[in-house]
Amino acid sequence: MDVLIIAPEVPAYAHPGDAGADLVSAEALRLEPGRRALVGTGVRIALPEGFAAFVVPRSGLATKHGITIVNSPGTVDAGYRGEIKVTLLNTDPENAFDIAVGDRIAQLIVMPVTRAQFIPVDELPESVRGEGGFGSTGYGGAA
Numbered sequence: 001m002d003v004l005i006i007a008p009e010v011p012a013y014a015h016p017g018d019a020g021a022d023l024v025s026a027e028a029l030r031l032e033p034g035r036r037a038l039v040g041t042g043v044r045i046a047l048p049e050g051f052a053a054f055v056v057p058r059s060g061l062a063t064k065h066g067i068t069i070v071n072s073p074g075t076v077d078a079g080y081r082g083e084i085k086v087t088l089l090n091t092d093p094e095n096a097f098d099i100a101v102g103d104r105i106a107q108l109i110v111m112p113v114t115r116a117q118f119i120p121v122d123e124l125p126e127s128v129r130g131e132g133g134f135g136s137t138g139y140g141g142a143a
Contacts, residue, residue: 003110004046011043011108020056020107023086031090031097036070039086039105047078052113055086055106066092069106076108084108 005011011021026042047053055074061067070087086106090097099105129136 001048001051001110003048005043006045007041007043009042009102020109022058022104023055023084023106023108025099025101025103025105028098028100031067031088031099033090033092033094033096036087036089039088039099041084041086041105043084043108044081045076045084046081047076047110049078050112051078051110052076053084054109054111055084056109058104058107061105065095065097066090067097067105073109 009024011023013021023041026040029037031037053076057069057072068089068091070089076084
């Protein structure tokens with residue numbers, strides 16, 4: 001699938017078969033412990049109708065440094081033409097994290113999306129799960 005793009009550095013897939021293409025920072029900053037920042041990527045795209053892009057965290061940053069994305073996944077709609085920015089959060093309670101221009105900060109996943117037609121009804125059909133929410137299928141940990 002072709003995606004039109006304006007970017008100082010085009011997102012790239014690190015390995016064959018990867019779902020996410022790496023987004024890099026277009027700015028340098030220091031992210032103090034417990035703080036968040038909106039970080040520019042310089043990337044602007046034009047997705048075709050019926051597609052959306054989702055901005056998701058990089059597992060290595062999360063595991064090694066506690067860096068995640070506040071609104072993950074961030075949604076980029078087909079009609080949006082502005083810069084893709086990433087709201088990063090430093091969850092490390094003690095260490096600041098420095099981001100340099102060109103550092104990989106997130107991944108971009110492009111997927112087809114279906115628009116739902118919402119039909120108001122008075123009752124919903126029964127299901128096996130019913131109204132069971134968080135923990136409704138059990139939890140094996142200690143109470």
